[in-house]
Amino acid sequence: MIAIRGATSVDKNEKEEIMKKSIELFEQIQKQNYINSITSIIVSVTKDITAYNPATAIRYEENLINTPLMCVQEAEMDNSPKGIIRVLIHCDSATQKHVYLHRAKELRPDLEDFNV
Numbered sequence: 001m002i003a004i005r006g007a008t009s010v011d012k013n014e015k016e017e018i019m020k021k022s023i024e025l026f027e028q029i030q031k032q033n034y035i036n037s038i039t040s041i042i043v044s045v046t047k048d049i050t051a052y053n054p055a056t057a058i059r060y061e062e063n064l065i066n067t068p069l070m071c072v073q074e075a076e077m078d079n080s081p082k083g084i085i086r087v088l089i090h091c092d093s094a095t096q097k098h099v100y101l102h103r104a105k106e107l108r109p110d111l112e113d114f115n116v
């Protein structure tokens, strides 16, 4: 088993925006990797994201009935960006490509070379 990281950002604390961005992130992680099976998914949100739970969005959209998901609040650090959704996917995958989208790309500039 390996773990794949990802993160994205929302522009508004609104259900539609949270659903759209969290599903986009999950689908991009799948598209950019060869994931055979998922063991579990941990999602975190910054404190300002309250309108909808991204874990619920991913579970419904992807029909993840037996996959355990958790959603937690991200540690609040000085100057850390708002409106960020993070995921940590434990899975069986032939690849380990971490995916950062939108404003979340700024979180890991060291991965930029790998994020084509």
Ligand SMILES: C=C(O[C@@H]1C=C(C(=O)O)C=C[C@H]1O)C(=O)O
Residues within 6 Å of the ligand: 007, 086, 107, 108
């Ligand atoms: C840099 C990030 O944000 C924070 C810092 C992390 C890190 O230094 O590895 C991991 C998760 C977050 O707590 C990220 O999400 O990748």
